[in-house]
Amino acid sequence: MKSVEITKDVYRLGVNIEPGNLFEGIWSIPDGTSINSYVVRGDKTAVIDLTQDKDDFPRSISSQMDEIGVNADNIDFIIINHMEPDHTGWLKDFRSKNAEMMIYCSKKAVPLIKEFCGIVENVHAIEDGETLELGQGKTLQFFDTPNIHWPETMMTYLIEDQILFSCDAFGSYGEVDDTAVFDDQLSDDQHEFFEKEALRYYANIVASFSTFVERGLKKLSELQIKMICPSHGIIWRENPSVIVERYARFASYMKGPACPEITVIWGSMYGNTAKLVSEVIKGIRSEKVPVHQYRVPEDDIGFILADAWKSAGIVLGMPTYEYKMFPPMAHVIDDFNRKKVQNKKAFRFGSYGWSGGAEKELGTATENLKWEFLESVEWQGAPGEEEMKLAYQRGKELAVLVKEFAGKNCE
Structure with a gap:
């Protein structure tokens, strides 16, 4: 140079x-x-x-x-x-x-x-x-x-x-x-x-x-x-x-509100949690709210952080793994804490096998982030029609909430 x-x-x-x-x-x-x-x-x-x-x-x-x-x-x-x-x-x-x-x-x-x-x-x-x-x-x-x-x-x-x-x-x-x-x-x-x-x-x-x-x-x-x-x-x-x-x-954006957008982050072991991702996104898009989608551990945390930081809404697709959060998702939540990704509207969905546990750990892990959660959608084994409908509905509800909550100065 x-x-x-x-x-x-x-x-x-x-x-x-x-x-x-x-x-x-x-x-x-x-x-x-x-x-x-x-x-x-x-x-x-x-x-x-x-x-x-x-x-x-x-x-x-x-x-x-x-x-x-x-x-x-x-x-x-x-x-x-x-x-x-x-x-x-x-x-x-x-x-x-x-x-x-x-x-x-x-x-x-x-x-x-x-x-x-x-x-x-x-x-x-x-x-x-x-x-x-x-x-x-x-x-x-x-x-x-x-x-x-x-x-x-x-x-x-x-x-x-x-x-x-x-x-x-x-x-x-x-x-x-x-x-x-x-x-x-x-x-x-x-x-x-x-x-x-x-x-x-x-x-x-x-x-x-x-x-x-x-x-x-x-x-x-x-x-x-x-x-x-x-x-x-x-x-x-x-x-x-x-x-x-x-x-x-x-x-x-740390104090909020952030932009009228939603970042969806999900991980799935055997495809059962993955089956609801498209339904959640359809629900969000029905309200014409922009969506950023990432899968972990495949997608890079640096890019996830950027979109999560500016989004007023967060969706977590997270199964239970050995009584706790799916480890790649736990890593994301840890980085959210380190970077103070605070004051978000949020929703979590995910499957479990013999027992749940991810929901409880997530609540503790996000306590300092001041997130407001919609009711989660959690099920044992494979999802059925009821979980599919709930996923769409929760996505739509979150999108409505984000539009009401989000800031306007995002250009």
């Missing part, structure tokens, strides 16, 4: 994590994702976030620095917005080339820099709102924005150019081509792609911190922002308010 000048003396450097890898070692990224670093040049030079120490990422970023005439010897400051290794894995090696480079970071990042990198000298913990003059009309200002999405996270604002370097906030999955770095360079199809990948990125790595996202948005609302430069995904220079409003909407 090549460096890209995003405004005078401000540059984006980037690499792509290729498709087929797992983001954070967990999340599927079939279209990859970018890691963005930035350089701001005045009389002094600052690099904002680095990259991961893997593959040829350091070599690629070094090459892009060479294109704009900077390197470890003439960089004065390293700004660390966030200590996660995809942004700091290269920090130890890069800093070793010039120990005089001053590291600016949040107070909570100081011990992490020591433990991850063994660096203790020339590390400056910022005060919230503190500024750093680079000269030539380039002044950086730092804001603590904790838990978006690590406790030590901060953001950096370039005052004169009104650019926000937001690190993991306002990001998305998806590779970024250096010929289409900005929102105004994308086609309609590319915009739709990055909107979906922003939701999935949010649901996977940010969702459980939604309360802190709302606090951060409120804190940043006083800034005049002409451009948002995240550490993953495209740069927003034409309409930065789009991604800000999108994140505000995503954050609001």
